[in-house]
């Protein structure tokens with residue numbers, strides 16, 4: 130038998146490989162579809178950080194809750210977490226230790242200068258129409274865990290939080 | 293050196309002696325006049341059907357056919373399930389495309405005179421396929437159980453109900469009660485995911501068998 134790779138065999142292999150690549154995408158999507166999604170409001174467990182990593186007066190950004198950017202804040206009263214997708218037009222609000230006339234930490238949205246309070250999530254200044262939604266936390270084995278929206282009904286009233 | 297695929301095939305061929313039969317089925321040349329795009333419409337209908345079967349099976353994983361749950365389960369598919377809106381939309385558009393393709397296919401067959409002897413029976417199988425496709429779409433339309441589908445069904449059922457003599461009986465069988473309600477939804481769901489797929493499967497078997505036996509009709 131001829132052990133050489135003929136042009137025909139090579140091309141068939143090539144087409145076969147292309148087809149395999151082509152079909153893997155839809156198949157993966159189907160598997161993903163069949164995987165039951167978590168129902169909204171069901172308990173989540175997002176391990177955010179070790180409590181020791183976030184000392185009083187600081188915050189941890191760049192994590193997500195229910196696919197929304199979120200922030201963990203540690204102040205004198207303890208830990209708090211908010212989703213930081215701005216209720217105005219959906220930019221991501223950021224932690225500022227001081228900002229403008231505020232000589233205390235605030236959450237600042239760079240898009241249209243929206244300012245939120247770090248203790249309540251309420252709007253202090255700028256165009257955002259509503260407070261940032263708070264996330265319920267739990268502490269376990271020295272780790273801070275995000276478990277659910279504090280007020281799911283409130284989240285559902287926010288346009289930029291529609292999924 | 294045999295490739296993996298060839299070895300795989302050889303294993304079956306050794307046992308079932310498939311080569312000859314498969315060659316006949318797969319290597320049959322398509323007559324040149326039948327490569328015109330108009331002659332692809334039947335195949336396009338079939339492709340639509342396959343897409344509908346695959347996406348329909350996926351949707352059936354989340355859809356719940358009861359008045360309480362139907363609408364919210366569709367909403368769940370659209371808003372929560374990963375790629376849910378994608379697969380539902382593909383199902384939706386493939387259903388529309390299938391009806392268009394089937395009707396155009398029928399026009400092609402009519403305008404090329406392909407329904408004439410000896411293909412009378414295949415024309416009849418085709419009419420049955422057209423009807424089942426339409427009932428497929430009609431039954432699927434009720435399933436989301438919103439105002440649109442509820443009233444479309446209420447009004448649409450007046451079409452078979454207007455058939456002389458048999459009309460009222462047909463209406464009763466479809467509707468399952470005094471008005472469109474839980475029984476209707478159950479019946480339409482049964483039609484949509486069980487009875488019609490079986491009927492279409494059998495009709496397609498007959499359709500394709502006849503096409504193969506009789507060949508594609510020659511141009512006028």
Ligand code: HEM
Nearest residue numbers: 344345348349351352355387428429432433435436485489
């Ligand atoms: C074996 C094949 C099929 C299965 C298992 C299947 C299954 C389903 C299921 C579970 C639904 C409910 C989900 C929804 O409303 O989106 C649905 C909806 C629907 N199906 Fe199918 N289906 C099949 C084939 C077809 C065919 C052949 C047609 C039409 C030519 C069709 C037309 C529709 C339509 C119009 C809807 C409503 C779409 C909407 O507005 O939501 N289906 N199907």
Ligand code: FES
Nearest residue numbers: 215217218238243
């Ligand atoms: S998007 Fe945040 S202030 Fe406009």
